[in-house]
Amino acid sequence: MNSPRIILLAHGSSDKRWCATFEALAEPTLKAVSGSRIAYMELAEPSLSTVIHEGVTSGDRDFTIVPLFLAAGRHLRKDVPAMIQRLEETTGASIKLSPPVGEDPLLGDAIRDVVALQIGQYSNR
Amino acid sequence: MNSPRIILLAHGSSDKRWCATFEALAEPTLKAVSGSRIAYMELAEPSLSTVIHEGVTSGDRDFTIVPLFLAAGRHLRKDVPAMIQRLEETTGASIKLSPPVGEDPLLGDAIRDVVALQIGQYSNR
Numbered sequence: 001m002n003s004p005r006i007i008l009l010a011h012g013s014s015d016k017r018w019c020a021t022f023e024a025l026a027e028p029t030l031k032a033v034s035g036s037r038i039a040y041m042e043l044a045e046p047s048l049s050t051v052i053h054e055g056v057t058s059g060d061r062d063f064t065i066v067p068l069f070l071a072a073g074r075h076l077r078k079d080v081p082a083m084i085q086r087l088e089e090t091t092g093a094s095i096k097l098s099p100p101v102g103e104d105p106l107l108g109d110a111i112r113d114v115v116a117l118q119i120g121q122y123s124n125r
Numbered sequence: 126m127n128s129p130r131i132i133l134l135a136h137g138s139s140d141k142r143w144c145a146t147f148e149a150l151a152e153p154t155l156k157a158v159s160g161s162r163i164a165y166m167e168l169a170e171p172s173l174s175t176v177i178h179e180g181v182t183s184g185d186r187d188f189t190i191v192p193l194f195l196a197a198g199r200h201l202r203k204d205v206p207a208m209i210q211r212l213e214e215t216t217g218a219s220i221k222l223s224p225p226v227g228e229d230p231l232l233g234d235a236i237r238d239v240v241a242l243q244i245g246q247y248s249n250r
Binding site for chain 1: 231233
């Protein structure tokens with residue numbers, strides 16, 4: 001059995017600069033994880049539907065969606081699960097939704113490092 | 126001259142779970158950087174206005190806002206700069222707005238590590 005295809009899911013925006021930031025955020029993962037892709041919930045392409053349909057067409061059946069969100073709001077609690085249910089029904093694929101990346105402690109550590117680099121030191125270390 | 130107070134700015138939500146995720150994201154920074162605080166743009170407390178006013182009251186004049194956002198949309202391009210301008214006018218403080226944390230390559234690397242841990246390996250390394 002093949003491992004599931006990883007899909008990094010960003011919200012999407014009509015603002016190209018916004019999407020460019022997410023493409024840069026996704027790049028290390030896309031380089032490291034074979035077959036992984038980025039997809040957008042809305043307002044930008046490729047959409048989640050496009051990426052799932054293309055994957056199914058090329059023989060994949062199992063997908064894991066990793067949301068490029070810091071926290072879970074309405075989109076991840078309601079909208080994305082509803083999209084997943086429809087896509088599973090229409091394609092026969094199996095689609096797992098991971099927690100948003102921001103729920104992983106690694107992100108908090110990275111934010112600390114970003115701030116520390118900005119201020120040039122850890123103030124109380 | 127004191128170094129600027131670091132304020133981690135999250136969007137805010139009426140959903141306590143959403144705020145709890147941002148408090149967890151902020152925790153490593155709040156522990157590492159003396160005097161740093163979290164603030165919310167809207168829908169949750171402490172607001173940015175509250176944190177700036179409290180800082181000014183206790184003698185701070187320089188603040189650096191680090192947005193806990195993955196990318197800059199309308200909020201960071203328009204709403205937050207407008208809030209900063211009003212707060213500078215009303216308090217006399219000097220407030221710098223940093224890029225959103227998601228624009229730092231460290232975040233993309235952390236996301237790669239989150240995904241790699243989820244799948245148990247780097248598929249093509």
